[in-house]
Amino acid sequence: MTVPRLSTALATPPADLERELLASTPAIEHWLRSQWQDHAAPFYCSVDLRNSGFKLAPVDTNLFPGGFNNLNPDFHPLCVQAAMTAIEKICPDARRAVLIPENHTRNQFYLQNVAVLQTILRHAGLEVRIGSLLRELTGPTEIKLSNGSALTLEPLERRGNRLMIDGFDPCMVLLNNDLSAGTPEILVNLEQSVLPALHAGWTVRRKSNHFQAYRQVAEEFAQFLEIDPWLINPYFEKCGRINFQERQGEECLEGYVSEILDDVRAKYREYGIKDEPFVIIKADAGTYGMGIMTVKDPSEVRGLNRNQRKKMAVVKEGLEVHEVMVQEGVYTFETVEDAAAEPVVYMIDHYVVGGFYRVHTARGKNQNLNAPGMQFKPLAFAAPCSSPDPDDPGCPPNRFYAYGVVARLALLAAAIELEDSPSGESPSGES
Amino acid sequence: MTVPRLSTALATPPADLERELLASTPAIEHWLRSQWQDHAAPFYCSVDLRNSGFKLAPVDTNLFPGGFNNLNPDFHPLCVQAAMTAIEKICPDARRAVLIPENHTRNQFYLQNVAVLQTILRHAGLEVRIGSLLRELTGPTEIKLSNGSALTLEPLERRGNRLMIDGFDPCMVLLNNDLSAGTPEILVNLEQSVLPALHAGWTVRRKSNHFQAYRQVAEEFAQFLEIDPWLINPYFEKCGRINFQERQGEECLEGYVSEILDDVRAKYREYGIKDEPFVIIKADAGTYGMGIMTVKDPSEVRGLNRNQRKKMAVVKEGLEVHEVMVQEGVYTFETVEDAAAEPVVYMIDHYVVGGFYRVHTARGKNQNLNAPGMQFKPLAFAAPCSSPDPDDPGCPPNRFYAYGVVARLALLAAAIELEDSPSGESPSGES
Numbered sequence: 001m002t003v004p005r006l007s008t009a010l011a012t013p014p015a016d017l018e019r020e021l022l023a024s025t026p027a028i029e030h031w032l033r034s035q036w037q038d039h040a041a042p043f044y045c046s047v048d049l050r051n052s053g054f055k056l057a058p059v060d061t062n063l064f065p066g067g068f069n070n071l072n073p074d075f076h077p078l079c080v081q082a083a084m085t086a087i088e089k090i091c092p093d094a095r096r097a098v099l100i101p102e103n104h105t106r107n108q109f110y111l112q113n114v115a116v117l118q119t120i121l122r123h124a125g126l127e128v129r130i131g132s133l134l135r136e137l138t139g140p141t142e143i144k145l146s147n148g149s150a151l152t153l154e155p156l157e158r159r160g161n162r163l164m165i166d167g168f169d170p171c172m173v174l175l176n177n178d179l180s181a182g183t184p185e186i187l188v189n190l191e192q193s194v195l196p197a198l199h200a201g202w203t204v205r206r207k208s209n210h211f212q213a214y215r216q217v218a219e220e221f222a223q224f225l226e227i228d229p230w231l232i233n234p235y236f237e238k239c240g241r242i243n244f245q246e247r248q249g250e251e252c253l254e255g256y257v258s259e260i261l262d263d264v265r266a267k268y269r270e271y272g273i274k275d276e277p278f279v280i281i282k283a284d285a286g287t288y289g290m291g292i293m294t295v296k297d298p299s300e301v302r303g304l305n306r307n308q309r310k311k312m313a314v315v316k317e318g319l320e321v322h323e324v325m326v327q328e329g330v331y332t333f334e335t336v337e338d339a340a341a342e343p344v345v346y347m348i349d350h351y352v353v354g355g356f357y358r359v360h361t362a363r364g365k366n367q368n369l370n371a372p373g374m375q376f377k378p379l380a381f382a383a384p385c386s387s388p389d390p391d392d393p394g395c396p397p398n399r400f401y402a403y404g405v406v407a408r409l410a411l412l413a414a415a416i417e418l419e420d421s422p423s424g425e426s427p428s429g430e431s
Numbered sequence: 432m433t434v435p436r437l438s439t440a441l442a443t444p445p446a447d448l449e450r451e452l453l454a455s456t457p458a459i460e461h462w463l464r465s466q467w468q469d470h471a472a473p474f475y476c477s478v479d480l481r482n483s484g485f486k487l488a489p490v491d492t493n494l495f496p497g498g499f500n501n502l503n504p505d506f507h508p509l510c511v512q513a514a515m516t517a518i519e520k521i522c523p524d525a526r527r528a529v530l531i532p533e534n535h536t537r538n539q540f541y542l543q544n545v546a547v548l549q550t551i552l553r554h555a556g557l558e559v560r561i562g563s564l565l566r567e568l569t570g571p572t573e574i575k576l577s578n579g580s581a582l583t584l585e586p587l588e589r590r591g592n593r594l595m596i597d598g599f600d601p602c603m604v605l606l607n608n609d610l611s612a613g614t615p616e617i618l619v620n621l622e623q624s625v626l627p628a629l630h631a632g633w634t635v636r637r638k639s640n641h642f643q644a645y646r647q648v649a650e651e652f653a654q655f656l657e658i659d660p661w662l663i664n665p666y667f668e669k670c671g672r673i674n675f676q677e678r679q680g681e682e683c684l685e686g687y688v689s690e691i692l693d694d695v696r697a698k699y700r701e702y703g704i705k706d707e708p709f710v711i712i713k714a715d716a717g718t719y720g721m722g723i724m725t726v727k728d729p730s731e732v733r734g735l736n737r738n739q740r741k742k743m744a745v746v747k748e749g750l751e752v753h754e755v756m757v758q759e760g761v762y763t764f765e766t767v768e769d770a771a772a773e774p775v776v777y778m779i780d781h782y783v784v785g786g787f788y789r790v791h792t793a794r795g796k797n798q799n800l801n802a803p804g805m806q807f808k809p810l811a812f813a814a815p816c817s818s819p820d821p822d823d824p825g826c827p828p829n830r831f832y833a834y835g836v837v838a839r840l841a842l843l844a845a846a847i848e849l850e851d852s853p854s855g856e857s858p859s860g861e862s
Contacts, residue, residue: 029556030526031513037523078508079784083517084460092468095461123817125460154633351512371818384508 029426039415043195047407050330058410069112070378071354083124094171108247207239212321214413234328258298343408352404470846472781474626478838481761489841500543501809502785513779514555523600562587638668644846665759689729715754776838783835
């Protein structure tokens, strides 16, 4: 496998970010190590990065990663080892776990992710059964996977304050469901450890809180490394009261778009970047790239047509969008055979366990690559993210190391975000 | 790579040990997890195993493993991740480490081991320099390695209670030197963390203490798994006052040899094993397979000729042997292309990070495969030890998993042994 080519022509100072990270490896690892003394990493996490050569930044941090099937199987043991560490820390007495997946039972790719996760947890030494939130499920249901294996979904039961599956009493409940549909009553106030915590779900979580925590982390890290924090941190603002359907809040949105475009333009000038700045507007809660748009001029926000408004107004599970985030767009200058490629880094506990490129031929380098219906081609990282070689500039593990550093900064931000967030223990009801 | 063939014809109950371990994976991992709550694993460890099909047991546990170069480079990231965990636990603030290797500077294989170790520690986020105990070293000395890379050995300095290299002040001192030559004054009473502790060196350590701890661990594990502990535990006795040169203590030795042979014969009868029992006599301290012999009849111990006595009387660094261990011999029924093959499992912290087979054509299946001058051929494990597949009996990862379980039992015994051992902080002087 070849590492995606960076098609940017820039080789001036900001392009040195990767080299900067490599040269400081022991110091960076020491810095991260001390952060993990103070903050507990979420059980797992994936981070979508964008690499424009001059800038390498996270654009999305997912606390319910759904692409373990896309990782290089050679690094499966890294996942197992990291999961062992996580289990020891969080729940050393655990013998049994229930894994709760998303409800869409027809997505073969997603189901294979669930199967891989189940195997990782088993190899880490847990008995694992898969408990479904599907209301129509009345008994164990086997689902055949296209790779020849099978998954068994089972109905969840609540007995007092414990979650069970037909008498199987787990010590730990692992969510692989982002709770976009609300926090189900059956999960509230459980005696068992629920990982990640319920308030990591989209009912409670807000992207803007995450990026606020990330801004702080990026600033501290940049200060420590003596670099411009902008090189790893996209500008953003939050717009709290939007109603796309009724055209409310457009002025506020327009104002922020204008502000961020101005700020980015100034930075582009400072670094001699000739590209046209753009921003991404996205729902502050929710996932799967729904409710998302690319804007290059503030006026675009005012002139939304009916279809565009409709598209922005709802996300997954029909959740209405009233809060949006305006975020500096980061060009993807990485390409695989001329298709835009976005790196996605996977972590368990605070270890980078692998990653893949989301490669998409039909989309431009300034668009979101995680859009609904988008059939991206995953391209697993061929090498681990923990083996940089400063003596061999440009070798793939060096690029992967840089990804792993920035992804861990986003992970740290997620840890801080969850500490600061309300506990979310009250059920919101399913929408 | 093919997994070594087991040439034993036995397929009766004891041959089911591997299947037994596989079937109980989650329970075993849970049991081990709870042990690591109470005991701290040494920084690293390698365990020599012997697999006779009906029996899988450790025969040597090395706290200064010298074969990291023999591991499959694909699993390097596992080493890095485990080292990160170890450093976080032992010395989270560490930025710098000094690695102290053995003094034999002409063994290319060993030097490559040191280079691999240095890389693992660097990737785990430490600055690492190599401090040598060689008296004749007066300044930094570069040693070329046959693989094209190079190592720099530097003289150690003592400043007060700190060990340094030319102003480089480490937080942590990692020993890859087994201290057979005594505990050097320069290492005693350091403020810095010394890993493993000085009393893990052969000046203080005794194999019999290790196997006593292992006996206890094996019995508890066997009880938990409801198996005969003998299937994982070789019988042994210690002979405390031997002088081979002056033919003192031969009767005691003969008595123990006789006793163990009788016990093994009874077990062989119980399990219908037709082979002839044998014992290994080895120095209770020391390494490298010096001072070691294979015995099938008690009378052999009485009739030692001059050469045999001389061979048994001293081990590495000229250390005289006055204490020996008599241990049940375990046949190696694993073969690679008709050569006997002994699995060696490597661990960092309490994680299995890889292993290899020591393959030797010139030796019989009842002999020690780690003898002086022996040029074994290492054959790296092709798969990790953490990915068993109970649905695919006989697949290589299943065999590797079984190795990993028994190796971790020996690791646990080493942890307990070191807890119970004297601190060894007083220098013994170099011999």
